[in-house]
Amino acid sequence: MERDKKQQGMSRREFLKLSASLGAGIAIGASGMKAIEHAVRSDAPAATGAGTGVDPEAADERIPLYGEHQAGIVTPQQTYMYLASFRITAADRAAVIRLFRDWTRFADLAAAGGEMKSGGNPQLPPSDTGETLDLPAAKLTATFGFGPSLFLQDGKDRYGLASKLPRYLQDIPRMPRDNLDPLLCGGDVCVQVCAEDQQVAFHAIRNFIRLSTGSAAVNWLQEGFISGGSGGQTPRNLFGFKDGTANRLHETPAGYDSVVWAGDGEPDWMKGGTYMAYRKVRMLLEVWDRSSLADQEDTFGRHKESGAAYGRQGEFDEVDPSRLPDRSHVRLAKETNQLIHRRGYSYTDGVDPRTGNVNAGLLFVSYQRNPEAQLLPMLKLMQSRDALNEYAVHIASGLFACPGGLREGRYIGQSLLES
Numbered sequence: 001m002e003r004d005k006k007q008q009g010m011s012r013r014e015f016l017k018l019s020a021s022l023g024a025g026i027a028i029g030a031s032g033m034k035a036i037e038h039a040v041r042s043d044a045p046a047a048t049g050a051g052t053g054v055d056p057e058a059a060d061e062r063i064p065l066y067g068e069h070q071a072g073i074v075t076p077q078q079t080y081m082y083l084a085s086f087r088i089t090a091a092d093r094a095a096v097i098r099l100f101r102d103w104t105r106f107a108d109l110a111a112a113g114g115e116m117k118s119g120g121n122p123q124l125p126p127s128d129t130g131e132t133l134d135l136p137a138a139k140l141t142a143t144f145g146f147g148p149s150l151f152l153q154d155g156k157d158r159y160g161l162a163s164k165l166p167r168y169l170q171d172i173p174r175m176p177r178d179n180l181d182p183l184l185c186g187g188d189v190c191v192q193v194c195a196e197d198q199q200v201a202f203h204a205i206r207n208f209i210r211l212s213t214g215s216a217a218v219n220w221l222q223e224g225f226i227s228g229g230s231g232g233q234t235p236r237n238l239f240g241f242k243d244g245t246a247n248r249l250h251e252t253p254a255g256y257d258s259v260v261w262a263g264d265g266e267p268d269w270m271k272g273g274t275y276m277a278y279r280k281v282r283m284l285l286e287v288w289d290r291s292s293l294a295d296q297e298d299t300f301g302r303h304k305e306s307g308a309a310y311g312r313q314g315e316f317d318e319v320d321p322s323r324l325p326d327r328s329h330v331r332l333a334k335e336t337n338q339l340i341h342r343r344g345y346s347y348t349d350g351v352d353p354r355t356g357n358v359n360a361g362l363l364f365v366s367y368q369r370n371p372e373a374q375l376l377p378m379l380k381l382m383q384s385r386d387a388l389n390e391y392a393v394h395i396a397s398g399l400f401a402c403p404g405g406l407r408e409g410r411y412i413g414q415s416l417l418e419s
């Protein structure tokens with residue numbers, strides 16, 4: 001996508017000049033990557049205006065890493081997402097802590113639009129991969145979640161964390177229509193990176209992977225996008241339907257408390273946290289494209305162009321489930337009487353060379369405080385009766401517990417690893 005980089009805020013070169021003048025930055029040790037000494041504070045006041053060389057709009061482009069909750073959960077959806085799953089290979093808890101510290105420092109730096117700073121020795125590889133020089137922070141967020149296997153792997157309590165397992169953390173049970181690829185499921189840690197610039201997002205995920213060398217290995221990496229559009233419209237999925245409309249029902253602080261943020265009965269480290277559910281759902285575009293508009297609309301119980309539910313005029317008008325087809329996707333969701341916060345992205349992945357069919361679909365991501373009560377009944381009901389099943393196949397799955405937000409100076413997962 002062609003974007004006017006200048007319009008987007010401070011470039012990384014400018015950022016480096018600024019961070020140098022503030023005495024901050026990241027220095028890299030002889031290993032080239034691992035010894036990150038300082039992270040630039042992402043919440044440092046932006047030095048903007050005359051003489052600074054910094055675009056005043058820069059501040060708008062940064063989403064701080066720090067806060068009561070992790071960013072990237074109820075943050076308005078950025079255009080691009082990478083989702084990576086890691087298996088932790090670290091020998092002991094101390095090594096896990098070192099990894100999470102490094103990741104946190106880099107996440108802070110990336111959210112601020114910075115680069116890792118090399119020690120100036122041309123005989124060593126550059127510390128940073130460099131593809132975001134001149135690019136702004138682009139509203140980058142990095143969101144971390146822990147899978148069940150971090151706590152207990154094949155009955156082994158590798159890092160002494162088993163007693164801190166969150167209340168609802170377990171792999172999503174196998175569903176009757178699942179066609180899951182085990183290589184694309186689960187993981188010890190999941191990192192969701194979102195940004196308004198795909199290269200900025202990729203740079204972050206790539207450097208999370210680099211920083212993990214020796215302590216973790218990537219299991220899988222997914223990339224997604226949503227339709228841009230001006231004026232905050234609901235993005236359309238690859239079936240051409242507005243997808244995310246019902247989030248409006250809970251998008252208030254009180255709504256987030258009742259739908260998203262983990263509650264009583266959870267270990268302390270989950271305070272302000274949530275559960276991230278992931279399903280990779282392949283959408284059978286060729287079958288869909290041959291179906292009539294009436295069949296397409298009956299599948300959801302909403303009109304394609306306006307997004308309005310059957311019997312209604314506007315996208316956000318209240319849904320009357322009795323007016324929707326029995327097996328329609330929205331009617332089934334309503335039958336469960338539950339809300340979840342969806343934050344999905346479309347994906348495309350070339351064509352299947354055997355059939356010539358396009359590989360594409362939805363990286364379904366949802367956040368909820370209690371996946372057992374909110375998500376699983378919905379998933380079960382949909383798998384047994386959803387009209388959408390004719391056009392969609394679930395091929396990957398994961399559930400991760402996302403700790404609460406971070407205070408400056410602390411690292412992601414600290415309250416889990418040091419309590």
Ligand SMILES: C=CC1=C(C)c2cc3[nH]c(cc4nc(cc5[nH]c(cc1n2)c(C)c5CCC(=O)O)C(CCC(=O)O)=C4C)c(C)c3C=C
Nearest residue numbers: 237241242243244245246281300330333362364378379392
């Ligand atoms: C189990 C959870 C869900 C999965 C998996 C899922 C897959 C999926 N959904 C669409 C497209 C749409 N979904 C819509 C609404 C909707 N979907 C879920 C849950 C899952 N979807 C919920 C809870 C809701 C909201 C229902 C409500 O309360 O009104 C819609 C309608 C517009 C909207 O509200 O977003 C569309 C369109 C696809 C294509 C898909 C898998 C491929």
Ligand SMILES: [Fe+2]
Nearest residue numbers: 243329330333
């Ligand atoms: Fe849906």
